[in-house]
Amino acid sequence: MxxxxxxxxxxxxxxxxxxxxxxxxxxxxxxxxxxxxxxxxxxxxxxxxxxxxxxxxxxxxxxxxxxxxxxDSPRTFVISGQDIALDLLAKQLEKESENIRPLRLYTGSLNSLISMYNNQCDLVSLHLFDGDTGTYNIPYVKKILTGFPFIVINFLSRWAGLYVQKGNPKNITGWKDLNREDVSIINREKGSGARVLLDEQLRIQGMRYNEINGYQIEETSHLSVAAAIGGDRADIGVGIEKASKIVGVDFIPLIKERYDLILLKNETNEDVIRKIKEILSSEEIRNELSLMGDYDLSETGKVIFETY
CATH class of the missing domain: 1.10.1660 (Multidrug-efflux Transporter Regulator; Chain: A; Domain 2)
Incomplete structure (x- = not known):
């Protein structure tokens, strides 16, 4: 032959x-x-x-x-994700690894995962809800990183839900209220975890996006969405609890989301994966994350899924 x-x-x-x-x-x-x-x-x-x-x-x-x-030069290590807790992880990684120079990208979950597939970042954080399984992250990672060995490590968990104006004047209680004619929303950009959560909930609830007032109006962070609600630009926004307390709007918790870290498994990353596991198991970072509030650290550092 x-x-x-x-x-x-x-x-x-x-x-x-x-x-x-x-x-x-x-x-x-x-x-x-x-x-x-x-x-x-x-x-x-x-x-x-x-x-x-x-x-x-x-x-x-x-x-x-x-x-x-x-x-002989420090390796640039690109970390993509938007939660401020990632800044703490990047700082600790740089402190404990002489050969690593972290570079932060503040990109949404789905777009970060696609960037990893395209070899544009080294660590991504995800909070992507899958309505078919009722789980977070793994279904998306399996589909997008097909053919590449990877590891999924839990960073933290946190509440996601709806921002509403102070005092909740529209008496909003859950996802079904998105379809009301007397309420409007501020959306997140395509590819963000909050946008995926909203779209999956619309699908599950049998609602169409073109029937949602304000669906096409977008902001690019949890804080900017919460600020839009506080500024009376809309009645509802999807996001995480922490931003509501910073801005001063009310929050309706609807789902506990798992916020995971994804790394590709290769010889270049072996030491980094080991170091990240050590950092996440340390009392130092757990204490600092606890001081930030609103985080569930019960599974922090746990390997959620791994391919070989």
């Missing part, structure tokens, strides 16, 4: 290169090794594997020297 017709599984490529499967996945993610999917299995053509090996040989000493220079 011609080499042009031979293809290998990830396990076979790992065996041929004498590296782990995690390393092979990382090479594919970085576009250093070409792959394709047949059904649920990823394949690598023999010709593409040979091209990768030849490329490594040709780089020779130049690559080795450049890698040495890179290894």
């Amino acid at each position: 011609s080499d042009n017709n031979i293809s290998y599984t990830i396990e076979e490529v790992a065996s041929l290169l004498k590296v782990s499967k995690l390393t092979v996945y990382d090479l594919i993610k970085k576009n250093e090794l070409t792959s394709y999917r047949v059904g649920r299995q990823m394949r690598v053509d023999a010709s593409d594997l040979e091209s990768y090996k030849e490329g490594k040989k040709n780089k020779g000493r130049q690559v080795a020297n450049s890698e040495a220079i890179v290894n």
Whole structure:
């Protein structure tokens, strides 16, 4: 059979290169090794594997020297998510890891996860509700990170629900009130966890978005939504409890959401994952998170899901 017709599984490529499967996945993610999917299995053509090996040989000493220079410099570690608790985690990670330089992105959950798939960030935080299972995060991670080994670690849990004006003058009690003609909402941007929660609840409750007053009006954070309610721009907003206390609006808790951290499992991240587990199990960060209030830390540091 011609080499042009031979293809290998990830396990076979790992065996041929004498590296782990995690390393092979990382090479594919970085576009250093070409792959394709047949059904649920990823394949690598023999010709593409040979091209990768030849490329490594040709780089020779130049690559080795450049890698040495890179290894002497702190690694930029991109953390994407909007809760202020992530700033605390980033600060602690930088403090305890000489080779890590955290960079914060304040992007919504779904867009952060897509960025991870596109190799644009290293750690993402999620609070994505799935109406079909009634669970958080795992269904989305499985679908978007298909083919990549990953780990899901709980950071904290918190209440999500509805912001309403002080004193709740419209007597709003839950999701069904979104469909009332005498109320209007301020929405979150597409890709945010709050927007996903709203859209899933509309689907579950059998309501259509075009029947919701104000659905097309968007803000880009929990605080800005709560401020819009406080400023009498709308009657309802979806968000987390903490923002309501900062702004001074009333809050109706409707669901306890799990706020998880997602990291890809590869050789580059092994030490970082271990360090994050250590940080989350420390009394120092737990005490600081407790001082922030409104967080449930009962599962903080627990591995919720892991692929190999």
